[in-house]
Amino acid sequence: MPGIGVAVTVDGVRHDDEVEACLPLTHYLHDRVSGGLPLGCEAAECGGCIVLVDGVAVKSCLMLAVQADGCEVTTVRGLADDDAVRCLARTFRRYVRRCAQCLPGLTVAAVDLLRDQEAVLSEQEIRARLAGVRCPCGDEADVVRAVREAADVLEALGTRTAG
Ligand code: FES
Ligand code: FES
Structure with a gap:
């Protein structure tokens, strides 16, 4: 065919x-x-x-x-040259350092979230927006911590508004 x-x-x-x-x-x-x-x-x-x-x-x-x-x-x-990815690489290394199988999908989903200037990055919203990615060997709370910390760095760099 x-x-x-x-x-x-x-x-x-x-x-x-x-x-x-x-x-x-x-x-x-x-x-x-x-x-x-x-x-x-x-x-x-x-x-x-x-x-x-x-x-x-x-x-x-x-x-x-x-x-x-x-x-x-x-x-x-x-996305390798993206500021958000560089921040996430550091915070995921700190908090989600297990098998790393989830990291490609988790990174793209987290970048999508961090680029959304309207998003209020509460623990609840981060969990909801990343709910489509499974990290069976990690802890959801650590993933949330990693994304929140990356957001703080981006806000300090001025590439993301506080939320
Ligand atoms: S390969 Fe698409 S959700 Fe697992
Ligand atoms: S670190 Fe293993 S699936 Fe996320």
Whole structure:
């Protein structure tokens, strides 16, 4: 069966490909994009596949590659130079230093939250916004502490308003 043509920009690099209609975006990113992302549960449970699609955090296992046609997809690799990621890398290292399997998805979801200048980063809101990512070997309270501390640093740097 002939594939469907898609043009997807991943971490700033445009990819023109033919894909099967039912190919999940998570498989597309894993199989076709150089240095692709590891596969997770593929059942919308772990949150390890979270990427930004046109700036919105989505679980890529819930989206088809054809739906990303014409979109800008940002994975955790594409966020390496982001101030929020640098802060989170430090605070996750301090508070969530176990197997680290959750960190790609957790980092993208946390960046999405920290970029939301309207978000009031209460413990409740951080828990709610990161509820889609599972960290079975960690402690939710430590994840909240790490995100809150990263927010404090960004506020001190002036790249985020206090919230
Ligand atoms: S791979 Fe998408 S939520 Fe686990
Ligand atoms: S540190 Fe192991 S799943 Fe989060």
